[in-house]
Amino acid sequence: MKYLGCIAGVFAASMAAAETPELVVYTYDSFVSDWGPGPAVEKAFEAECACDLKFVGAGDGAALLARIKLEGARTDADVVLGLDTNLTAAAMETELFAPHSVSADYSLPIAWDDATFVPYDWGYFAFVHKDGVDAPANLKALGESDLKIVIQDPRSSTPGLGLLMWVKSAYGDEAPAIWDGLSDNIVTVTKGWSEAYGLFLEGEADMALSYTTSPAYHLIAEEDAGFAAASFEEGHYLQVEVAGKLAGSDQSELADKFLAFMVGDAFQTIIPTTNWMYPAVTPADGLPKGFETLVTPEKSLLVPAVDAPALRDAALAEWLTALSK
Amino acid sequence: MADRAQQINPWFGVGAAALVAALILGTLGIVAFYAPDAGRLGPSDWAAVRFTVSQAVLSALISVICAIPVARALNRRRFFGRSLLITLLGAPFLLPVIVAVMGLLTVFGRSGWVSQLLELVGLPPIPIYGFHGVVIAHVFFNLPLATRVILQGWSSIPAERFRLAAQLGFSARDMVVHLEWPMLKRAAPGAFAIIFAICLSSFAVALTLGGGPRATTVELAIYQAFRFDFDLGKASILASIQLVMAGSAALLALWVSQGQGGFGKGLDRVAARWDGANRLSLWGDTCAILLASLFLLVPLSAVAMRGIGAITELPSAVWFSAWLSIKVALMSASLAFFLALSIALAAVRFAWIESVGLLAIAASPLVIGTGLFIAIFPLASPQECAMVVTASVNAVMALPFALRVLIPAVQDVNAHYGRLSMSLGLSGFALLRLVILPRIRAPLGFAVGLAAALSMGDLGVVALFAATDEATLPLQIFRLMGAYRMDAAAGAALLLGLMSFGVFWICDAWGRRNA
Numbered sequence: 088m089k090y091l092g093c094i095a096g097v098f099a100a101s102m103a104a105a106e107t108p109e110l111v112v113y114t115y116d117s118f119v120s121d122w123g124p125g126p127a128v129e130k131a132f133e134a135e136c137a138c139d140l141k142f143v144g145a146g147d148g149a150a151l152l153a154r155i156k157l158e159g160a161r162t163d164a165d166v167v168l169g170l171d172t173n174l175t176a177a178a179m180e181t182e183l184f185a186p187h188s189v190s191a192d193y194s195l196p197i198a199w200d201d202a203t204f205v206p207y208d209w210g211y212f213a214f215v216h217k218d219g220v221d222a223p224a225n226l227k228a229l230g231e232s233d234l235k236i237v238i239q240d241p242r243s244s245t246p247g248l249g250l251l252m253w254v255k256s257a258y259g260d261e262a263p264a265i266w267d268g269l270s271d272n273i274v275t276v277t278k279g280w281s282e283a284y285g286l287f288l289e290g291e292a293d294m295a296l297s298y299t300t301s302p303a304y305h306l307i308a309e310e311d312a313g314f315a316a317a318s319f320e321e322g323h324y325l326q327v328e329v330a331g332k333l334a335g336s337d338q339s340e341l342a343d344k345f346l347a348f349m350v351g352d353a354f355q356t357i358i359p360t361t362n363w364m365y366p367a368v369t370p371a372d373g374l375p376k377g378f379e380t381l382v383t384p385e386k387s388l389l390v391p392a393v394d395a396p397a398l399r400d401a402a403l404a405e406w407l408t409a410l411s412k
Numbered sequence: 413m414a415d416r417a418q419q420i421n422p423w424f425g426v427g428a429a430a431l432v433a434a435l436i437l438g439t440l441g442i443v444a445f446y447a448p449d450a451g452r453l454g455p456s457d458w459a460a461v462r463f464t465v466s467q468a469v470l471s472a473l474i475s476v477i478c479a480i481p482v483a484r485a486l487n488r489r490r491f492f493g494r495s496l497l498i499t500l501l502g503a504p505f506l507l508p509v510i511v512a513v514m515g516l517l518t519v520f521g522r523s524g525w526v527s528q529l530l531e532l533v534g535l536p537p538i539p540i541y542g543f544h545g546v547v548i549a550h551v552f553f554n555l556p557l558a559t560r561v562i563l564q565g566w567s568s569i570p571a572e573r574f575r576l577a578a579q580l581g582f583s584a585r586d587m588v589v590h591l592e593w594p595m596l597k598r599a600a601p602g603a604f605a606i607i608f609a610i611c612l613s614s615f616a617v618a619l620t621l622g623g624g625p626r627a628t629t630v631e632l633a634i635y636q637a638f639r640f641d642f643d644l645g646k647a648s649i650l651a652s653i654q655l656v657m658a659g660s661a662a663l664l665a666l667w668v669s670q671g672q673g674g675f676g677k678g679l680d681r682v683a684a685r686w687d688g689a690n691r692l693s694l695w696g697d698t699c700a701i702l703l704a705s706l707f708l709l710v711p712l713s714a715v716a717m718r719g720i721g722a723i724t725e726l727p728s729a730v731w732f733s734a735w736l737s738i739k740v741a742l743m744s745a746s747l748a749f750f751l752a753l754s755i756a757l758a759a760v761r762f763a764w765i766e767s768v769g770l771l772a773i774a775a776s777p778l779v780i781g782t783g784l785f786i787a788i789f790p791l792a793s794p795q796e797c798a799m800v801v802t803a804s805v806n807a808v809m810a811l812p813f814a815l816r817v818l819i820p821a822v823q824d825v826n827a828h829y830g831r832l833s834m835s836l837g838l839s840g841f842a843l844l845r846l847v848i849l850p851r852i853r854a855p856l857g858f859a860v861g862l863a864a865a866l867s868m869g870d871l872g873v874v875a876l877f878a879a880t881d882e883a884t885l886p887l888q889i890f891r892l893m894g895a896y897r898m899d900a901a902a903g904a905a906l907l908l909g910l911m912s913f914g915v916f917w918i919c920d921a922w923g924r925r926n927a
């Protein structure tokens with residue numbers, strides 16, 4: 088009975104250390120699920136590291152950071168995988184992370200030179216719709232249209248926060264006006280991505296806030312070419328997902344090895360069709376067939392990590408005011 | 413004094429109640445202590461408090477008012493499938509919220525069945541999103557609960573009373589004044605308080621159907637404080653506000669429902685009703701039952717239809733999770749059995765003890781989970797404790813429902829059989845086994861079934877603790893949805909619904925056997 092381990096855990100912890108080295112990676116829940124990259128990554132890394140790779144899933148990116156903050160310096164985690172650039176500034180403040188030594192030829196649409204965090208995938212936020220919807224060309228036009236959209240709450244969801252930053256970085260002081268325009272298009276605001284995308288698929292809305300890569304899932308996994316992401320002229324906000332090594336890790340070398348493995352071919356080939364994002368380093372065999380059909384935004388928007396927290400609070404206040412009328 | 417007659421040591425119950433209070437208030441204290449400097453509550457937080465209270469009051473009021481005619485109709489009519497219907501009506505309450513919401517939207521949503529019907533006659537779709545949407549959803553979840561609690565009140569009126577009323581030629585009005593109103597006065601406030609407390613801690617339902625940040629509840633504000641600002645101090649202040657609101661409702665309900673029904677005790681005959689034979693009341697009862705069944709069962713059948721195609725080809729991980737969920741449910745049910753029974757027995761002496769139970773329902777799962785996490789983390793790996801924690805927290809969460817149906821039953825037994833038992837020298841375990849347990853089997857079965865079903869569908873506490881390879885079924889459903897696999901998720905949701913309902917049905921049927 089596994090749960091007896093709760094009591095025995097205290098004693099066991101001190102005894103188990105001597106065996107195969109164990110690398111503990113904290114990540115978000117959908118990464119470790121049977122349908123996410125977790126199982127394949129574990130197998131591939133364990134084949135070459137002579138170690139035991141243990142993923143621990145904790146909610147989503149923001150919940151992951153909260154978890155690390157709760158555990159503080161005593162955390163078991165050696166690596167945290169799954170923060171994005173909206174969170175890295177707050178993560179740095181904890182002073183729990185150590186610099187990395189990874190270098191790679193990134194295929195990100197922006198230059199990457201962060202000393203602490205290593206990117207492993209990225210994607211553009213976008214409004215996804217089914218065929219037959221006359222998609223608008225920008226956020227303003229979306230606000231003026233009769234299209235119904237479903238979005239996520241920025242206070243509880245990463246894509247929701249992404250849209251907040253998207254509007255703010257594209258329109259600056261005009262952001263409240265954009266939200267005013269969108270307010271009558273928004274059918275509802277959900278707690279997380281799953282609910283919003285579920286409502287969209289059930290036909291409750293014409294479009295849902297998701298990623299430009301979402302149609303790839305329908306095309307590749309379901310062989311359904313009936314989905315597309317609307318391409319917006321003002322550019323699309325970027326989400327870069329990163330991992331970092333904890334300074335207090337007792338497996339520091341192994342953690343470095345994992346970060347290097349993470350930008351390698353084996354890991355990067357797994358990403359596109361399990362996490363449904365773009366790999367941070369394009370694998371030798373290129374992107375899977377079907378990804379070439381996706382829209383590629385002309386302009387990438389991204390608020391620098393250091394400015395993100397301050398901008399986030401201002402943008403949230405505007406969002407609440409505009410949508411609470 | 414009747415309440416002196418109880419010869420069972422009440423201190424077990426007081427101990428159990430103290431344990432429950434320690435879990436709820438202790439975890440809150442730990443979270444507050446962990447982060448002493450809290451951010452101040454802003455205007456948006458107070459707006460959240462106002463919205464939370466107003467939707468909870470309205471949802472509870474409508475649920476209770478609608479439940480009265482339904483419960484009355486179910487009490488005085490006998491028809492084929494009645495007992496199955498009573499059990500089925502409980503299902504919305506047992507489903508995980510996101511599943512039930514999807515079902516509700518299939519019927520009432522923008523492209524739902526009702527809107528499609530309206531479109532046929534050229535009318536615009538009904539706007540479900542907004543304040544009224546939140547209330548409709550909460551009534552959908554809680555009407556069955558209110559019906560069950562009030563139906564039990566009706567069943568507690570002894571058959572002999574109805575016979576006497578018929579002999580005396582009571583009019584419909586006399587029935588209300590002398591039999592039904594005193595019973596309602598005792599049963600309805602408790603139902604109101606429970607539903608009010610449930611709606612206080614609502615989050616995903618309120619946000620999704622509320623249509624946007626206007627529908628921000630206190631629980632969402634707690635969530636924001638925790639994960640957006642990592643302000644644990646503020647999270648604990650908000651959680652305290654939530655507890656105070658639920659606590660006041662509990663005390664108010666106890667105060668209003670004070671006093672005994674004074675029906676005397678009957679011989680446990682099945683009540684035969686001579687009233688309501690005229691055509692008008694027959695129509696009224698038929699309508700009440702039909703409308704309630706339609707409102708509750710149509711969205712449920714939408715869930716079933718959505719999932720039925722995928723249920724045969726569910727991935728094996730889902731079946732493993734289903735097994736884990738059953739284990740948690742069994743643990744939770746046995747724990748709930750002991751907690752609820754001992755607290756209910758103690759409530760004969762200390763009536764206020766029930767309010768401890770009600771706290772549990774308004775306690776923020778996020779705060780309990782975080783508090784436990786902080787407490788357990790230095791000692792053991794939280795993942796190893798996931799099952800125990802989920803089972804215990806859910807046993808505690810089911811306590812208020814259990815107590816609401818158990819306490820009146822125990823009080824009745826005590827008031828009517830207490831003196832006889834004492835004169836026979838029955839006490840302790842013998843009293844429990846021979847007198848009390850057989851008479852409270854029905855509410856006990858209901859209570860234990862509820863605890864099992866609720867823990868089966870829990871997603872609140874388990875999220876922080878869940879080990880990677882030990883996902884319970886609700887978490888697995890979320891993982892499927894997060895991986896775009898909405899069809900498989902719908903299939904797994906149907907499986908979860910069937911399992912929750914099954915375990916509830918088994919316990920409930922055990923309680924109502926021969927009853």
